[in-house]
Amino acid sequence: MQFWLFKSEPACFSIDDLARRSKQTEQWDGVRNYQVRNMLRDDIKQGDQAFFYHSSCPEPGIVGRMEIVKEGYPDYTAWDIQSEHFDPNSSLEHPRWFMVDVKFLEKFPSPISLTEIKRHPVLSKMLIAKNGNRLSITPVTQTEWNTLLKLAVAKK
DNA sequence: GCCAACGTTGGC
Protein backbone atom coordinates (compact mmCIF):
# COMPACT_ATOMS: atom_id res chain seq x y z
CA MET A 1 0.00 0.00 0.00
CA GLN A 2 1.18 3.49 -0.85
CA PHE A 3 0.41 6.81 0.78
CA TRP A 4 -0.48 10.18 -0.70
CA LEU A 5 -1.52 13.68 0.17
CA PHE A 6 -4.39 15.28 -1.76
CA LYS A 7 -4.86 19.05 -1.65
CA SER A 8 -8.16 20.79 -2.00
CA GLU A 9 -9.49 24.23 -1.27
CA PRO A 10 -12.22 23.72 1.32
CA ALA A 11 -14.27 26.53 -0.20
CA CYS A 12 -14.34 24.38 -3.30
CA PHE A 13 -14.44 20.87 -1.84
CA SER A 14 -13.79 20.11 1.84
CA ILE A 15 -13.48 16.94 3.89
CA ASP A 16 -16.99 17.62 5.22
CA ASP A 17 -18.26 17.68 1.65
CA LEU A 18 -16.66 14.28 1.09
CA ALA A 19 -18.17 12.89 4.30
CA ARG A 20 -21.63 14.01 3.15
CA ARG A 21 -21.43 12.42 -0.31
CA SER A 22 -23.43 9.27 -0.93
CA LYS A 23 -21.31 6.29 0.14
CA GLN A 24 -18.88 8.99 1.36
CA THR A 25 -17.21 8.60 -2.01
CA GLU A 26 -16.35 11.13 -4.71
CA GLN A 27 -14.37 11.35 -7.92
CA TRP A 28 -11.22 13.48 -7.68
CA ASP A 29 -11.65 15.37 -10.93
CA GLY A 30 -10.24 18.55 -12.39
CA VAL A 31 -6.53 17.84 -12.12
CA ARG A 32 -4.86 19.63 -15.01
CA ASN A 33 -1.17 19.19 -14.25
CA TYR A 34 0.88 16.59 -16.10
CA GLN A 35 2.96 15.36 -13.16
CA VAL A 36 -0.16 14.83 -11.09
CA ARG A 37 -1.95 13.30 -14.08
CA ASN A 38 0.81 10.71 -14.33
CA MET A 39 0.38 9.80 -10.67
CA LEU A 40 -3.39 9.49 -11.09
CA ARG A 41 -3.00 7.37 -14.22
CA ASP A 42 -0.03 5.18 -13.29
CA ASP A 43 0.86 5.20 -9.62
CA ILE A 44 -2.16 5.58 -7.38
CA LYS A 45 -3.73 2.18 -6.70
CA GLN A 46 -6.95 0.91 -5.22
CA GLY A 47 -6.43 0.42 -1.49
CA ASP A 48 -3.86 3.20 -1.19
CA GLN A 49 -4.58 5.78 1.46
CA ALA A 50 -4.31 9.55 1.33
CA PHE A 51 -4.40 12.51 3.65
CA PHE A 52 -6.91 15.23 2.88
CA TYR A 53 -5.21 18.64 2.97
CA HIS A 54 -7.03 21.96 3.07
CA SER A 55 -5.23 24.70 1.14
CA SER A 56 -5.84 28.42 0.52
CA CYS A 57 -7.80 28.82 3.72
CA PRO A 58 -7.31 30.41 7.17
CA GLU A 59 -5.54 27.33 8.57
CA PRO A 60 -3.95 25.18 5.90
CA GLY A 61 -3.26 21.65 7.08
CA ILE A 62 -4.14 17.98 7.08
CA VAL A 63 -7.70 17.42 8.20
CA GLY A 64 -8.34 13.72 7.67
CA ARG A 65 -7.77 10.51 5.83
CA MET A 66 -9.31 8.71 2.88
CA GLU A 67 -8.90 5.61 0.75
CA ILE A 68 -8.58 5.15 -3.00
CA VAL A 69 -11.53 3.00 -4.06
CA LYS A 70 -11.14 3.27 -7.84
CA GLU A 71 -7.93 3.54 -9.80
CA GLY A 72 -7.18 6.02 -12.57
CA TYR A 73 -9.76 6.40 -15.33
CA PRO A 74 -10.40 9.21 -17.81
CA ASP A 75 -11.57 12.50 -16.29
CA TYR A 76 -14.68 13.00 -18.36
CA THR A 77 -15.14 16.60 -17.22
CA ALA A 78 -12.41 17.38 -19.78
CA TRP A 79 -14.91 16.38 -22.51
CA ASP A 80 -17.74 18.50 -21.12
CA ILE A 81 -17.82 21.86 -22.83
CA GLN A 82 -19.92 23.19 -19.95
CA SER A 83 -17.31 22.21 -17.37
CA GLU A 84 -14.77 24.70 -16.09
CA HIS A 85 -12.25 21.89 -16.54
CA PHE A 86 -13.11 21.42 -20.22
CA ASP A 87 -10.08 20.71 -22.40
CA PRO A 88 -10.63 20.56 -26.19
CA ASN A 89 -7.39 18.59 -26.55
CA SER A 90 -8.66 15.63 -24.56
CA SER A 91 -10.49 13.12 -26.76
CA LEU A 92 -12.38 9.91 -26.05
CA GLU A 93 -9.73 7.95 -27.95
CA HIS A 94 -6.84 9.70 -26.25
CA PRO A 95 -7.95 11.00 -22.88
CA ARG A 96 -5.47 13.53 -21.59
CA TRP A 97 -6.63 13.77 -17.98
CA PHE A 98 -7.34 11.13 -15.34
CA MET A 99 -9.01 10.86 -11.98
CA VAL A 100 -9.53 8.36 -9.15
CA ASP A 101 -12.39 7.82 -6.70
CA VAL A 102 -11.76 8.46 -3.02
CA LYS A 103 -13.70 7.36 0.04
CA PHE A 104 -13.86 9.15 3.37
CA LEU A 105 -12.20 7.29 6.25
CA GLU A 106 -11.95 9.80 9.08
CA LYS A 107 -11.79 13.45 9.95
CA PHE A 108 -9.15 14.24 12.55
CA PRO A 109 -10.49 15.71 15.81
CA SER A 110 -8.01 18.50 15.34
CA PRO A 111 -6.18 19.30 12.09
CA ILE A 112 -2.41 19.06 11.74
CA SER A 113 -1.46 22.52 10.62
CA LEU A 114 1.11 23.37 7.98
CA THR A 115 3.00 25.35 10.65
CA GLU A 116 3.27 22.22 12.75
CA ILE A 117 4.45 20.18 9.76
CA LYS A 118 7.09 22.77 8.91
CA ARG A 119 8.64 22.76 12.37
CA HIS A 120 8.58 18.99 12.79
CA PRO A 121 12.00 17.33 12.31
CA VAL A 122 10.63 14.48 10.19
CA LEU A 123 7.72 16.18 8.45
CA SER A 124 9.55 19.36 7.44
CA LYS A 125 11.02 17.38 4.52
CA MET A 126 7.61 16.78 3.03
CA LEU A 127 6.92 18.46 -0.32
CA ILE A 128 3.96 20.23 1.21
CA ALA A 129 6.34 22.09 3.54
CA LYS A 130 8.27 23.60 0.64
CA ASN A 131 6.84 26.79 -0.69
CA GLY A 132 6.25 27.03 -4.37
CA ASN A 133 5.16 23.42 -4.50
CA ARG A 134 2.49 23.30 -7.17
CA LEU A 135 1.50 19.65 -7.03
CA SER A 136 -2.01 19.01 -5.81
CA ILE A 137 -1.12 15.38 -5.08
CA THR A 138 2.19 14.32 -3.55
CA PRO A 139 3.55 10.98 -2.34
CA VAL A 140 3.96 10.47 1.41
CA THR A 141 6.54 8.04 2.85
CA GLN A 142 5.64 5.30 5.30
CA THR A 143 7.57 7.15 8.02
CA GLU A 144 5.78 10.42 7.35
CA TRP A 145 2.44 8.63 7.27
CA ASN A 146 3.02 6.94 10.64
CA THR A 147 4.30 10.14 12.20
CA LEU A 148 1.27 12.09 11.04
CA LEU A 149 -1.17 9.44 12.22
CA LYS A 150 0.43 9.42 15.66
CA LEU A 151 0.16 13.20 15.79
CA ALA A 152 -3.50 13.01 14.83
CA VAL A 153 -4.22 10.53 17.62
CA ALA A 154 -2.20 12.49 20.17
CA LYS A 155 -4.34 15.54 19.56
CA LYS A 156 -7.57 13.83 20.50
C1' DG B 1 14.69 23.56 -28.38
C1' DC B 2 15.32 27.97 -25.96
C1' DC B 3 13.50 31.26 -23.04
C1' DA B 4 10.73 35.40 -21.95
C1' DA B 5 6.19 36.46 -20.83
C1' DC B 6 2.34 35.16 -18.77
C1' DG B 7 -0.94 32.64 -15.69
C1' DT B 8 -1.76 30.06 -11.51
C1' DT B 9 -1.06 28.36 -6.92
C1' DG B 10 -1.07 29.07 -2.30
C1' DG B 11 1.02 30.86 2.03
C1' DC B 12 1.15 34.88 4.50
Added chain:
DNA sequence: GCCAACGTTGGC
Protein backbone atom coordinates in the same frame (compact mmCIF):
# COMPACT_ATOMS: atom_id res chain seq x y z
C1' DG C 1 -3.89 41.77 -1.74
C1' DC C 2 0.96 40.70 -2.28
C1' DC C 3 4.30 38.06 -4.24
C1' DA C 4 7.47 33.96 -4.74
C1' DA C 5 7.73 29.94 -7.16
C1' DC C 6 6.61 27.27 -10.49
C1' DG C 7 4.15 25.41 -15.00
C1' DT C 8 2.70 26.57 -19.59
C1' DT C 9 2.67 29.03 -23.86
C1' DG C 10 4.33 30.66 -28.01
C1' DG C 11 7.62 33.33 -30.89
C1' DC C 12 11.83 32.68 -32.85
